[in-house]
Amino acid sequence: MxxxxxxxxxxxxxxxxxxxxxxxxxxxxxxxxxxxxxxxxxxxxxxxxxxxxxxxxxxxxxxxxxxxxxxxSPGSPEWDSRQDLVARAMRLIADGVVDREGVAGLASRLNYSARQLERHLVAEVGAGPLALARASRAQTARLLIETTAMTYSDVAFAAGFSSIRQFNDTVRSVFACTPTELRVRATGRGTQLSAFDSGTPGSLTFRLSFRSPFAPESLFGHLAATGVPGCEEVRAGAYRRTLRLPNANGIVSLRPLGDHVSCRLVLQDLRDLPTAIARCRRLLDLDADPEAFTAGLSNDPALSGVVANSPGRRIPRTVDGAEMAVRVVLGQQVSTKAARTHASRLVAQHGTPIDDPDGGLSRVFPSPQELQSLDPEVLAMPRARRAALVALVGALADGTVELDVGADCRRARHHLAELSGIGPWSVELIAMRALGDPDAFPATDMGVVKGAAALGLPVSPAALVAHSRRWQPWRSYAVQYLWATQDHPINRWPQEEVACN
Missing domain, CATH: 3.40.10.10 (DNA Methylphosphotriester Repair Domain)
Structure with missing residues (x-):
């Protein structure tokens, strides 16, 4: 643009x-x-x-x-919805890959040379990966300077700078003032600085911005109703969950508050802060462009009414693509309650313990590597689904299926479909919630079928898919409106605190 x-x-x-x-x-x-x-x-x-x-x-x-x-300001919706090289690179940079693995690591993940990647990024966004990562570090540093009482050395460490000198030089260059002047100006505006004790895991609170309109009820209701006991819960009006992060683990509490989402993070390693914020934004689909998908869906008279009644619904995504894929397979052909039960057993047996003094969270959802020790015979589910879960875990663990923020969506869809027991419903849900595909459409999903019937739309898979083509490229958002027609816990927020316990 x-x-x-x-x-x-x-x-x-x-x-x-x-x-x-x-x-x-x-x-x-x-x-x-x-x-x-x-x-x-x-x-x-x-x-x-x-x-x-x-x-x-x-x-x-x-x-x-x-x-x-x-x-x-909110991130560009282009990087959130597009699936090309530049968009995948931008998502990985926001996730902190350059800081952790360097430009060579970023290029390797994308199967490009560092020189090719640099050329593509400069041509489209005007800056290479190092400059983009530097801008991200500067943004994180400003956020910490203006909202917390952290020492400047702690700020530099948490924002990803390699030295205090680099931190000071970047802040002066980007903001034309020193870190001290930034903090003084923030307190002069009445900003209250969050306390921080560098001797304990970091506990920090931020405001996550979004583009209006924003309808949080079905988004937070879905996360709460499908929450896995042990690693997710609702407490004190907030959705809370554990996080597996590159350097350590953490806990996040998210609460919608009108013009922003309150985000409270407790991190075992402050270097994970930028990554944790990026993943929380992705979980809540906060960088979406509601004007675009609202206009696109409103062109269909069948949807225009429900869209107008609640504009700005978001897709409940995930903080971990592999976790979401495992949960989708566990939820095949069972109720929401049964899927939660299956997932909670996996978490209890294979998840990493975590301390939560502020609530009832106890485990981090297990990684594919941790799930490789899973004995499928102990799972109370049909043999075919057990086989599908084992196949998926193996493909995720060995890299055959990649579902991180930089994954190639077409390639991931292809490899998922090749796995035994992974049908179109599972592929579409994983594409929508794990890969962030704005145009995924699980036509056989029971909630989608019931929503279509409620709106007078065809309900047979072939006819519904044919009708859905007029919603492209926003069919994932159409799914949110179809789901919202039903009286189901996923559409209710706030929920009772026992919802995820």
């Missing part, structure tokens, strides 16, 4: 917050870049340049606006 100067300029002049995250506005005369909705007076057209990312603006020598804080 940044290449369409007239459209970007009109969005900037109208202060349209819907375009925050799509591009940034750089003012040549001041050397500052802003989000499109920045309340400052609009500059003249001859003094403006548009960039696709904050990293590209920083690379060009611009510094972030202190008023609108463009780095805090």
């Amino acid at each position: 940044h290449e369409d100067f007239d459209s970007c300029f009109r969005a900037m002049q109208s202060k349209d917050a819907r375009f925050d995250g799509w591009f940034v506005t750089a003012v040549i005369t001041t050397g500052i870049y802003c989000r499109p909705s920045c309340p400052a007076r609009s500059p003249l057209a001859r003094n403006v340049a548009f960039y696709p990312t904050a990293a590209a603006a920083q690379q060009a020598g611009f510094r972030a606006c202190k008023r609108c804080r463009p780095d805090a």
Whole structure:
């Protein structure tokens, strides 16, 4: 979009917050870049340049606006929904792969050379992987400086900087002020700094932004109703779950609060902070563009009414693609309650213990490697489903099936479909919730069929798939509206605290 100067300029002049995250506005005369909705007076057209990312603006020598804080806007929905090389790379960079594995590691995951990857990223987003990772570190650092009382050395460590000097230089370059000046300005605005004890696991609270409209009821209701006892629960009006992260484990509490989602993280290793935030945003589908899918679905008279009644429904995704795939197989042809029971037994037997002084969480969902020791004979389910689970776990463990944020969706779908016992329903659900495919459509899902019947749509799989083509490329969002027609616990929030216990 940044290449369409007239459209970007009109969005900037109208202060349209819907375009925050799509591009940034750089003012040549001041050397500052802003989000499109920045309340400052609009500059003249001859003094403006548009960039696709904050990293590209920083690379060009611009510094972030202190008023609108463009780095805090929602992420571009392009990287959340597209499945091409650049989008996959952007998701992996946000997940912290460059900080952990370097550019070579990122390129290897994508099966490209580092030089090819650099060329593609620079051509489309105006910056290479190192610059994009640097911008992400700067954003995390600002967030910690302005919202916590952490020491600056702890901030540098948690944000992924290799040294205090690198941290200080980056903050000065990106924000045109020192870390101390950033914190003083934040406290001057009335921001309360969260306490932090560097001698205990990090406990930090953040605000997760999103594009309006946002309908949290079915999103949080689904996560709560399908929550696995031991690693998920509802407590004090928040959905809580354990997290398996690159360096250690953690616990997150998420609560929708009108214009943002409150996110409280307790981490065993602060280096996991950027990754944890990125995965929570993905879990809640917070970088989606509701204007786009609402407009697309509203073109069908059969859906227009339910979309208008509750615009902005999101897809309940996952923090771990492999976990979601295992849970989908456990849920084949059984009720939500039975699927939770099967999953809770796996968690109790194979999950990593975790301490939760604030609630009842006790385990981290087991990885595919940990599940390889699973004895299928102890599973109280049909033999065919046991075989399907064993095949899936083996394929996930040896890398045949990849479901991380940088996975190739087409390749993953192909390899999933090749596994015995993994049919179209499972492939579509995994694509929707684990891979983030906005156009997945499980036509035989009971909730989808009942929702279609309630709206007067055809219910046979072939006819329903044919009708659903008018919803492309947003069929995953159509599923949320079909599910929402039913009186089911997945559509209720808040739920009772016992819901996941």
